[in-house]
Amino acid sequence: MPAVHVINGPNLNLLGAREPSVYGAATLDDIKARMAELCAARGVDLVFRQSNHEGDLVDWIQEAGRAGAPVILNAGAYTHTSIALHDAIKGAGATVIEVHLSNVHARESFRHHSFISPVARGVIAGFGAASYVLAFAALFDEEPRKI
Ligand code: CA2
Numbered sequence: 223m224p225a226v227h228v229i230n231g232p233n234l235n236l237l238g239a240r241e242p243s244v245y246g247a248a249t250l251d252d253i254k255a256r257m258a259e260l261c262a263a264r265g266v267d268l269v270f271r272q273s274n275h276e277g278d279l280v281d282w283i284q285e286a287g288r289a290g291a292p293v294i295l296n297a298g299a300y301t302h303t304s305i306a307l308h309d310a311i312k313g314a315g316a317t318v319i320e321v322h323l324s325n326v327h328a329r330e331s332f333r334h335h336s337f338i339s340p341v342a343r344g345v346i347a348g349f350g351a352a353s354y355v356l357a358f359a360a361l362f363d364e365e366p367r368k369i
Contacts, residue, residue, distance in 0.1 A: 224291035225267035226361065228257055228354065229282050231298030232274040237323075245323045246350035253351050257294075260358050276300055280310045287314025294357045296321045301336045308337040319357040322347035 230250060238249030254270045261268040269291070271282055279297060286293045293316050297307055301320070311318050318341065325348030326333040339345050344360060346353045 223266050224289045225269045226257070226261055226294065226358070227269045227282065227286040227289075227291050228254075228271070228294045229279060229286075230270075230272035230296050231276075231279055231300045234296060234298055235272050235274070248351040253354055256351065257354060257358065260355065264362060276304055276306055279304075280306050283307065283310040283316060283318070284314050287316040291316070292361050293318045294321055294354060294361075295319065295338065295342075296323070296354075297338055301326075301338050302333055304337050308341055311338065311341040317361075318342045319360055320345045320347075321353040321357045323350050323353055324348060 234250055237245055238247055238252070250272055254268075257270060258268050269286075271278075273279060273282075279295075279300065283293060283295070295311075295318050297304065297320070300307055301322070318338070320336065320338045320342040322345075326336075327347070336345070346356045346360070349356060
């Protein structure tokens with residue numbers, strides 16, 4: 223089984239330091255440690271990355287696609303702006319689960335649209351750091367599709 227790639231976008235390096243009422247108290251290192259535990263328990267490798275630069279995210283999605291690896295993607299604000307990420311996911315043919323810490327639909331209207339969702343396998347939002355854990359569960363313990 224190829225490694226699980228967890229890809230984090232802009233400003234997520236600030237998690238835990240500011241806005242805990244919106245994004246929770248967990249740092250990105252806390253989330254990485256939790257994902258590492260889950261991967262170790264499954265005997266699968268983890269590639270965990272963060273960048274503030276859109277092109278890095280494009281490169282990493284392409285890399286995951288070439289490896290046939292599943293991606294848990296929190297693209298941060300690029301979720302709402304990036305046709306490049308949309309195209310990268312489509313082109314890479316990677317299985318991508320879109321995650322958000324916050325419930326973007328309960329926030330400003332500019333966060334309601336996602337360029338990722340139409341090319342994602344599914345979307346999980348609003349559960350803080352647990353959104354990542356739920357995405358991992360979806361990858362490995364998926365129920366048969368009902369719809
Ligand atoms: O809820 C999420 O996970 C988001 O992807 C987080 C993004 C935001 O732009 C999306 O709309 C929803 C923001 C990343 C975190 O930004 C921080 C800024 C200051 C302090 C801590 C985090």
